[in-house]
Amino acid sequence: MFDALQERLGAVFGRLTDRGALKESDVAEALREVRVALLEADVSLSVVKDFIARVQEKAVGEEVLRSVTPGQMVIKVVHDHLVEMLGAESVGLNLRANPPVPILIVGLQGSGKTTTAAKIAMRLQERDKKKVYLASLDVYRPAAQEQLRVLGEQAGVPTLPIIAGQMPIDIARRAMQAAKLQGFDIVVLDTAGRLHVDGALMNEVAAIRDAVTPSETLLVADALTGQDAVNVAGEFHKHIGLTGIALTRIDGDGRGGAALSMRAVTGCPIKLLGTGEKLDALEDFHPSRIASRILGMGDIVSLVEKAQETIDADDAARLEKKFLKGQFDLNDMAAQFRQMRRMGGMSGLMALLPGVAKAKKQIAESQLDDRLLRRQEAIIGSMTAKERLDIRVLNGSRRRRIAGGAGVEIQDVNRLLKQYKQISTMMKKVGKLGKKGKGLSPESLRNLIPPQQFPQ
């Protein structure tokens, strides 16, 4: 759901990192675009403003502007704040209470409460091996209780028998009583959809909360929610005290800004994501994973750290000289492959690079993995020292021999040679760039990997 936002921010940051030194006005301009991107992703205005103000304060500080790569520092500041906003860690449901443990499900009409209640019940029963009981307190919407009964049947979770005409608070008490007698671990209480400005209904749900003292009060909210997200989440939190948020319709094409808004306004963690209509389509929410992907920036910090760990500085210096002279041979290419593998393979590396969401998807689809790198190393390994230094000697019969030695087809050998030619041309270009004093940016790094590298 965050893909669109990611693309948008990727473009903004791309421009930022392309530059060397940054002025305050550059940062301000980039942040204005970040602001629009967040608003278009339905992050609530008040949350966006607060976010931008905090980032701006940090980002125009001396520390950032004087750093070697100010553009990336700005991105890092944005990223850090986004992580902070989403919450640092993934938080599970709190079930630590005397059984039966009540879980109260609340939300607006049509947010997906009943389906989510059934999903939670099924997951607790199947994954956590709990004895779970479902009860619907929705006496307003026609056939709502019936809907939960049917869903309970589908999920294999028992539901409280329906008594027509009973009030919600009495149903809640009856559910707890029945669960106690029958030895259930958990009771999931589904409530009627209500508007956060409907005083009578908000009081009703507050009374239910007081009657059963739930260990979890989850707000079920639509991931497609717009600016109203702050009002909804804020009011529910104020009236009944939420402990967590479950976002539904994550599988839609919305940009998910509501996640940021609701988290920011309530301080409650997003605990669960509804990812489809089937009852097993429920996932845990991992804020840190999402934050870096929202920005489409990958994790620049760990990319740098990883590179430092694995790349021998002397080697790198030697290689750089060769690049600049355009003397990149197959030995160097094999060394590159080895290095890539050490850094976690192609996909591991790509995941850390910013703005390559699309390429990442292609890699996932093509199932490119270390085997490809190993095979290419094997091809180079099957060459003589002379061949590695100068590919011009590689005639048909030599290529056949190499293919046989590496256990690949002759086409694979040809493909590798073509790649080598592309890379070495690219290296020469980079060499020229380097001479102009323009440092390596993620943008130029990305260009280094020719698209042909990925099997179509």
Place this chain on the structure above:
Amino acid sequence: MAEAAKRTWLGRLRQGLSRSADSLSQGITGIFSGRKLDDATLEELEDLLVSADMGVDAARRIVSSIASRRIDGNAAADIRRLLAEDIEAILSPVAIALEIDPARAPFVVLVVGVNGTGKTTTIGKLAHLFISQGLSVSIAAADTFRAAAIDQLKVWGERAGADVFAKDVGADPAGLAFDAWAAAKANKKDVLLIDTAGRLQNKTGLMAELEKIVRVIRKQDSTAPHSVILVLDATTGQNVHSQVELFRQACDVSGLIMTKLDGTARGGVLVAVAERFGLPIHAVGVGEQMGDLRHFDAGAFARALVGAEEPESA
């Protein structure tokens, strides 16, 4: 009699919308009292429209048109009036009530939308509306997916006094619509309302199912469906654009109904959608009762949205 009814409805609409308008109009008062329209002010104004879900682009356009005009007198009130006028000008061409053509009985109305926007409730309200106009109504329960959707619709049918044509859960919705049409025709019904399962517009399989329903209905009557209503939830943000676009592609949406305007959601996205697609907005939903469906009044909506005063003559 008609006068009284009109006042009640406007009153109720405003009551529903006024909550939405409160914070916006407070904001405007805060901005304009004793200040000139400088850039910062315009930006704040744009922010206020954005926070009504209008979207950044639409908000910018409306604000820039105001920026180019001269404002005199009481700035806050005048800005509101101007804002309301601009928004009304965008919305009034699309404020078109749903007209039933009795010559085409049964007049087929297909109701579509994302899950949880209020399709079934809206169908109940529409049935009530048509029946109060003296039309006979049949409802096809083509949401055969969601648990208890059929029961929910039956309750609404009973309340409104409409027949409900239903099959078992899991039945093919297109086949059901086909049979429901035949039954409505045989029973000489004026209107056939078809309730469909909620679906996310990016699920191509489910959208293809919708296309099939339309195809199959056309085997009965090549001019049907005579109206395809997309139900939108006012709390939804900019995703409404994608909803309108993709549902329109799949089943030729002919009109919109926006629900849940009785909360604090302001439905400003309707303004952007009206500019972009020009689809008729048939009605708005402002509550859970059977009568809580209102004709969409562009002026009242625009004024309520920005908190402008109602003209005295209305």
